[in-house]
Amino acid sequence: MLLPWEYGIRNLARRPVRTSLTLVAMTTVVVLILVVVGFVRGLERSLSVSGDREVVLVYSINSAENIENSSIAAQTPRLLTASLSGIWKRFGVPHVSPELYMGIRVGVVDSNRAADLHDRTNTEAVSESDALGLVRGVTSQAPLVRRDVRILSGDWPGPNEVMVGELAAAKLGLPANQIVVGNTLEFESQQWRISGTFSAGGSAYESEIWCNLPDIQSATKRQDLSLVAIRLPPGGSSAEAELFCKERIDLEIQAIRETQYYGGLQQHYGPVRHLAWMVVILVAAAGFFAGMNMMYGAVSGRVREIATLQAMGFRRIAIVVSLVQEGVLLAATASLIAGGIALLFFRGVAIRFTMGAFPLEIDGVAILIGSCVGLVLGALGAMPPAFKALRQSVAVGLKSI
Amino acid sequence: MALVELSHVSKRFTKGDETIVPLDDVCLAIEAGEFVSLMGPSGTGKSTLLNLVAGIDRPDSGQIIVAGTEITDLSRSRMADWRAQNLGYIFQTHNLIPVLTAYENVELPTLLLKLKASERRQRVELALEAVGLADRADHYPRQLSGGQEQRIGIARAIVSHPKVVVADEPTGSLDGQTSEQIQTLLQRLNQELGITLLMVTHDREVAGIAKRQLSLDQGRFRETNVRMQPNEIASR
Numbered sequence: 001m002l003l004p005w006e007y008g009i010r011n012l013a014r015r016p017v018r019t020s021l022t023l024v025a026m027t028t029v030v031v032l033i034l035v036v037v038g039f040v041r042g043l044e045r046s047l048s049v050s051g052d053r054e055v056v057l058v059y060s061i062n063s064a065e066n067i068e069n070s071s072i073a074a075q076t077p078r079l080l081t082a083s084l085s086g087i088w089k090r091f092g093v094p095h096v097s098p099e100l101y102m103g104i105r106v107g108v109v110d111s112n113r114a115a116d117l118h119d120r121t122n123t124e125a126v127s128e129s130d131a132l133g134l135v136r137g138v139t140s141q142a143p144l145v146r147r148d149v150r151i152l153s154g155d156w157p158g159p160n161e162v163m164v165g166e167l168a169a170a171k172l173g174l175p176a177n178q179i180v181v182g183n184t185l186e187f188e189s190q191q192w193r194i195s196g197t198f199s200a201g202g203s204a205y206e207s208e209i210w211c212n213l214p215d216i217q218s219a220t221k222r223q224d225l226s227l228v229a230i231r232l233p234p235g236g237s238s239a240e241a242e243l244f245c246k247e248r249i250d251l252e253i254q255a256i257r258e259t260q261y262y263g264g265l266q267q268h269y270g271p272v273r274h275l276a277w278m279v280v281i282l283v284a285a286a287g288f289f290a291g292m293n294m295m296y297g298a299v300s301g302r303v304r305e306i307a308t309l310q311a312m313g314f315r316r317i318a319i320v321v322s323l324v325q326e327g328v329l330l331a332a333t334a335s336l337i338a339g340g341i342a343l344l345f346f347r348g349v350a351i352r353f354t355m356g357a358f359p360l361e362i363d364g365v366a367i368l369i370g371s372c373v374g375l376v377l378g379a380l381g382a383m384p385p386a387f388k389a390l391r392q393s394v395a396v397g398l399k400s401i
Numbered sequence: 402m403a404l405v406e407l408s409h410v411s412k413r414f415t416k417g418d419e420t421i422v423p424l425d426d427v428c429l430a431i432e433a434g435e436f437v438s439l440m441g442p443s444g445t446g447k448s449t450l451l452n453l454v455a456g457i458d459r460p461d462s463g464q465i466i467v468a469g470t471e472i473t474d475l476s477r478s479r480m481a482d483w484r485a486q487n488l489g490y491i492f493q494t495h496n497l498i499p500v501l502t503a504y505e506n507v508e509l510p511t512l513l514l515k516l517k518a519s520e521r522r523q524r525v526e527l528a529l530e531a532v533g534l535a536d537r538a539d540h541y542p543r544q545l546s547g548g549q550e551q552r553i554g555i556a557r558a559i560v561s562h563p564k565v566v567v568a569d570e571p572t573g574s575l576d577g578q579t580s581e582q583i584q585t586l587l588q589r590l591n592q593e594l595g596i597t598l599l600m601v602t603h604d605r606e607v608a609g610i611a612k613r614q615l616s617l618d619q620g621r622f623r624e625t626n627v628r629m630q631p632n633e634i635a636s637r
C-alpha cells in the first residue's frame with residue numbers, strides 16, 4: 001500500500017522557501033532545455049523544409065557548399081535548356097530559374113526622416129543600421145521552380161523594387177515594422193522600394209530579399225549568375241543534369257538535388273547540434289542537483305517520521321514512491337510553468353545565423369522532451385535521498401531527533 | 402500457547418571493541434489481554450526488547466512468536482505487512498506526521514488494511530472517541546497539546562485492532578498531570594477493550610498501573626509482581 005497523495009503534496013508546503021527556490025531552479029532548467037531543443041528543431045526544420053526533391057541546383061564547381069561564392073556564366077540557363085531533355089515544361093515554358101545570390105550590407109531608409117528632410121532641404125534620406133542581408137536576384141521564372149513562395153502582401157517587385165521574406169527583418173536584426181511594403185531599403189548604393197512580402201513554407205528563402213535579376217546585376221556590375229535552379233518533372237531524375245555538368249568540364253559547374261544540398265548543410269551544422277545537446281545535458285545535470293539537494297534536505301529532517309511510517313507497517317517501497325512523488329510533483333509543476341513561459345515568450349522567436357534566420361520551434365516534441373527531462377530530474381533527484389533514509393534500521397531511525 | 406512468546410532470545414551490539422548484551426538468553430510469555438510493564442534503568446535494553454516484539458528489529462539468537470507467527474524468520478517486507486496487521490506502537494514522543502490532521506494520522510495505519518471506506522471511517526472515529534478527541538479530528542498536531550498529541554498517537558496505535566500494542570515510555574515526555582491521564586487511558590484500553598499491552602517505563606509509579614510488572618536487569622528479567630504461575634510465564 002502506498003502513502004496518501006496529500007502526504008507528498010503537503011510535505012512540499014512544509015518548507016515553502018526551499019521548495020519555491022527549487023521550483024524556480026527547475027523551471028529555469030526546463031525553460032532552457034525547451035529553448036535549446038526549440039533551437040535545434042528550428043534549425044533542422046528550416047534546413048529540411050528548404051529542400052525540394054524535384055529541384056536541381058546548378059552552380060560553380062569551385063564554391064563547395066557556399067552558393068554565395070558561386071559564379072557561373074550568364075548563358076548557362078540557355079545551355080541547360082537546350083541540352084537537357086528532363087526539364088519540366090508547361091505551355092512550352094521550361095521551368096528554369098537563373099539567380100544571383102549574395103550576402104551584402106543592407107540598410108533601411110528612415111521614412112519619417114526622409115519625408116522630413118524632403119520638405120526642407122530636398123536632400124535624400126539617410127540610410128541607417130546596415131546589417132548583412134541575403135539578396136537574391138530572380139526572374140519571373142522563379143516562382144515556377146520555387147513553388148513554396150507565396151506573396152503575403154503587396155506585389156512582385158517592379159524595377160528597383162524588392163520583395164522581402166517574412167524573416168528578413170529578423171535576419172537583418174531590425175524591428176518587423178521597418179520592413180513593410182512602402183518602405184525603402186538601401187544596398188549597393190541604390191534605393192529599393194519594398195513592393196511586397198512573401199512566405200516560403202518555412203524554408204530558408206523566408207530570410208531573403210528578392211529583386212529582379214537585371215536590377216541587381218547592374219547595381220553590382222555583374223553579368224554572371226550564382227546558380228540556376230531547374231525543376232524536374234514529378235519523380236524525375238537528376239542524373240541527366242549531373243552527367244551533363246560532369247561532361248562539360250569547360251563550364252565548371254555541378255548539379256545537385258536541392259534536398260541533398262540542404263542535407264549537406266545540416267551536416268555542416270552538426271557541431272552546433274552537438275553543442276546544443278551538450279547544453280541540454282549540462283543544464284539537466286544542474287536541475288538534477290537542485291532537485292536532489294532539496295530532497296536531501298527534506299529527508300534529513302524527516303528520519304524519525306520515515307521510521308515511524310515503517311514501524312506502522314508501510315513498506316520501504318511505499319516510502320520511496322512517496323518521496324519520488326514529491327520530487328515529480330514539483331518537477332511537473334516546474335515543467336508546466338516552463339512550458340507556459342516557453343510558449344508565451346519564446347515560441348517563434350527568430351534566431352539569426354549566417355544562413356538566414358529561423359524561428360525557435362517550441363513544438364510538441366520540444367515540450368515533450370522538456371517535460372520528460374523535468375520529470376526524470378524530479379524522480380531521479382528524489383531517489384538517492386530516499387535510499388539514504390532507508391539504509392538506516394527502523395529502530396535507529398526511531399531514536400533520531 | 403501464549404500470545405507473545407520469546408524463547409532464549411539474545412541481542413548484542415558491538416561498538417568498536419566493546420560488546421553490549423542488553424538481552425542475554427531471555428524468555429518471556431505474555432497472554433492475550435495482559436497488561437505488562439517492563440521497568441528498569443535507562444540503557445538496560447527495554448526498548449531493544451520492545452522492538453524485537455514489535456518486529457522492527459531482529460534477535461541474534463532465539464525465537465519470537467507473536468500471535469502464532471514466528472516473526473524472526475520473516476523477510477523485511479513480510480515483517481512490515483505483519484506489523485500492519487498485528488501491531489500497534491505507541492512512541493515516547495507521539496511521532497505524529499505534522500502535515501496530516503489528527504484524523505488523517507489515525508487513518509494512516511488503516512490504509513494498510515483491506516477495508517471499505519465506510520468501515521475505515523468508522524474505525525477512525527471509534528479510535529478518536531476512545532481517546533476522547535473526536536472533536537479534534539481536523540486539528541493538525543501543532544494545534545494540539547502534548548497530552549492530546551499522545552492520545553492521538555494512542556488512537557493511531559489501536560485503530561487497526563492489533564493483537565499486541567507496545568508502548569515505549571508513553572509518558573516519558575509529559576508532565577505529571579498529563580501523564581496520569583495517559584496512564585488512565587492505557588488502563589481503560591486494557592480493561593474495557595481487552596487490548597494486550599506491553600509498556601516500557603523507567604518510572605516505578607507508571608509501571609504500577611500494569612497488572613504484571615517485570616524488570617530487566619543485566620540482560621535478564623525479574624518478575625516483580627507475579628500474578629500467574631511463575632514457571633509458566635517468565636524468566637529463566
Ligand SMILES: Nc1ncnc2c1ncn2[C@@H]1O[C@H](COP(=O)(O)OP(=O)(O)O)[C@@H](O)[C@H]1O
Nearest residue numbers: 396414421423442443444445446447448449450
Ligand atoms: N543500534 C544500537 N547500536 C549500538 N548500541 C545500541 C543500539 N541500540 C541500543 N544500544 C545499546 O543497547 C543498550 C540498551 O539500549 P535500549 O534498549 O535503548 O535501552 P533502554 O530502552 O532500556 O534505555 C544501551 O546500552 C544502548 O547503548
Ligand SMILES: [Mg+2]
Nearest residue numbers: 447448449569
Ligand atoms: Mg528506551
